[in-house]
Amino acid sequence: MMLPKKTRPLLFLFSQMAIFALFLHLISHNFNSLSAKEEPKPMHVLVLSSWRSGSSFVGQLFGQHPDVFYLMEPAWHVWMTFTRSTPWRLHMAVRDLIRAVFLCDMSVFDAYMNPGPRRQSSLFQWDGSRALCSPPACNMFPRDKIIPQAHCKILCSQQPFEVIEKACRSYSHVVLKEVRFFNLQVLYPLLRDPSLNLHIIHLVRDPRAVLRSRERTTGELMIDSRIVMGQRWQKLKEEDQPYYVMQVICQSQLEIYKAVKSLPKALKQRYLLMRYEDLVRDPLAQTAQMYEYTGLKFLPQLQAWVLNITQGQGMGQHAFHTNARNALNVSQAWRWSLPYEKVSRLQKVCRDTMTLLGYHLVRSEQEQRNLSLDLLSTWTPSTQIES
Ligand SMILES: *[C@@H]1O[C@H](CO)[C@@H](O)[C@H](O)[C@H]1NC(C)=O
Numbered sequence: 001m002m003l004p005k006k007t008r009p010l011l012f013l014f015s016q017m018a019i020f021a022l023f024l025h026l027i028s029h030n031f032n033s034l035s036a037k038e039e040p041k042p043m044h045v046l047v048l049s050s051w052r053s054g055s056s057f058v059g060q061l062f063g064q065h066p067d068v069f070y071l072m073e074p075a076w077h078v079w080m081t082f083t084r085s086t087p088w089r090l091h092m093a094v095r096d097l098i099r100a101v102f103l104c105d106m107s108v109f110d111a112y113m114n115p116g117p118r119r120q121s122s123l124f125q126w127d128g129s130r131a132l133c134s135p136p137a138c139n140m141f142p143r144d145k146i147i148p149q150a151h152c153k154i155l156c157s158q159q160p161f162e163v164i165e166k167a168c169r170s171y172s173h174v175v176l177k178e179v180r181f182f183n184l185q186v187l188y189p190l191l192r193d194p195s196l197n198l199h200i201i202h203l204v205r206d207p208r209a210v211l212r213s214r215e216r217t218t219g220e221l222m223i224d225s226r227i228v229m230g231q232r233w234q235k236l237k238e239e240d241q242p243y244y245v246m247q248v249i250c251q252s253q254l255e256i257y258k259a260v261k262s263l264p265k266a267l268k269q270r271y272l273l274m275r276y277e278d279l280v281r282d283p284l285a286q287t288a289q290m291y292e293y294t295g296l297k298f299l300p301q302l303q304a305w306v307l308n309i310t311q312g313q314g315m316g317q318h319a320f321h322t323n324a325r326n327a328l329n330v331s332q333a334w335r336w337s338l339p340y341e342k343v344s345r346l347q348k349v350c351r352d353t354m355t356l357l358g359y360h361l362v363r364s365e366q367e368q369r370n371l372s373l374d375l376l377s378t379w380t381p382s383t384q385i386e387s
């Protein structure tokens, strides 16, 4: 079709403008994806748990990943500076500390460590972080290998404190494990903080198994337990203390879980509930879920390693170490080693939490000892949160 002669130049102009606009669009698009590639926002993961709940194990699952800078319990330094305080009084200091650490600002530790030159070994459980055992923190091990804690402790302890910050900045993921949060409210500002990309993994465990494990590590947990008990500590009889501590812990687990239900939908997606028992029953599948949730690849060498550490022999003695062990057996050990009286007493103080998280109560010693009775409900807690 022929157009009237007068409109031809106009049409030509329009088509030139359209090409130019397309050109601009492509350029700006390229620039955007270019800058997105150069400056990807790090992923910040908080493994929120309690003592003796398998959080060292979950921490190691993240810590050994070559894309992860991991620290366990950085807020230990806060608590050990204020041993006569309570978890709630220390909440804000703990929160501000983990925010700084997520952003790789390690000057925050100045408030809790002696002045003067420090080594990376000043940091609590530093050798549990593979990132602090490999470049740029320490050149003794390659970055993509499973590094045994004991070897790292010997070979990398002399590195200056400054390498921690340098190492942190070289990773796409910062993962912190903390047992020192007793509600979710204190974390709301971090969930909404535009400089963070915070995802929470809430790791829970059957309180009966926790009690048994705590009994075997009472000495190591003494200072922490005293802080948890707060002012009640001196008024409680020694034999009542473990149950009071468990009551506080169960209550806080319950509150955290309930608080998630009232979060806006966008923030709900920043929360994943993980039961330790589900993890030990199917370590590969549950680890895959946690990795997917946090945007990590489940590399073949990590899959082999996970199978190895969950199917190894032995029960694991030390409070803070994750050695090869039969994790499934450990998770059931309370059923033959705790007297029914203790189980019954604990169930009274943790009943609501256990019911909500899907841990069936036992009503007799016979039920407790009968291992063909499965005490774990089969629903998956994370899908319940969605509804
Ligand atoms: C499995 O664990 C054993 C004992 O800790 C170790 O000697 C072996 O190298 C491990 N294998 C893998 C694939 O990690």
Ligand SMILES: *[C@@H]1O[C@H](CO)[C@@H](O)[C@H](O)[C@H]1NC(C)=O
Pocket: 326, 329
């Ligand atoms: C679990 O541990 C107990 C106590 O150490 C032991 O008697 C039992 O044989 C173990 N079971 C398995 C399947 O390893």
Ligand SMILES: *[C@@H]1O[C@H](CO)[C@@H](O)[C@H](O)[C@H]1NC(C)=O
Pocket: 366, 370, 371, 372, 373
């Ligand atoms: C153990 O539990 C199973 C499954 O509920 C039941 O069939 C069995 O009778 C119980 N055994 C004893 C000795 O109570």
